[in-house]
Amino acid sequence: MASKLLKGRLCPACGSKALRIVRRPFSLKGTYLGDFEADECAHCGDYGFTAAGSKAVEKAAKAQGLWGTGGADIAPVAHPKHSKAHA
Numbered sequence: 001m002a003s004k005l006l007k008g009r010l011c012p013a014c015g016s017k018a019l020r021i022v023r024r025p026f027s028l029k030g031t032y033l034g035d036f037e038a039d040e041c042a043h044c045g046d047y048g049f050t051a052a053g054s055k056a057v058e059k060a061a062k063a064q065g066l067w068g069t070g071g072a073d074i075a076p077v078a079h080p081k082h083s084k085a086h087a
């Protein structure tokens with residue numbers, strides 16, 4: 001089940017369907033955490049971490065003591081923030 005094209009998903013940057021699973025490095029606060037699963041667009045090269053990749057990022061960050069330490073805004077691409085803070 002490795003490196004298959006993802007069906008039904010589009011590149012958010014260019015709209016291409018040519019997304020594929022790759023592994024991309026992720027660093028947090030200057031610390032390299034490892035390579036994690038991401039969808040990469042074969043057309044424009046843009047990529048975002050998959051749900052599984054984001055979980056792995058979180059796990060690695062926690063293992064390094066970098067998760068939830070305040071300050072840094074940790075937002076892997078697969079976790080878009082929805083600011084509903086309308087006061």
Ligand SMILES: [Zn+2]
Pocket residue numbers: 011012013014015016041042043044045046
């Ligand atoms: Zn693209």
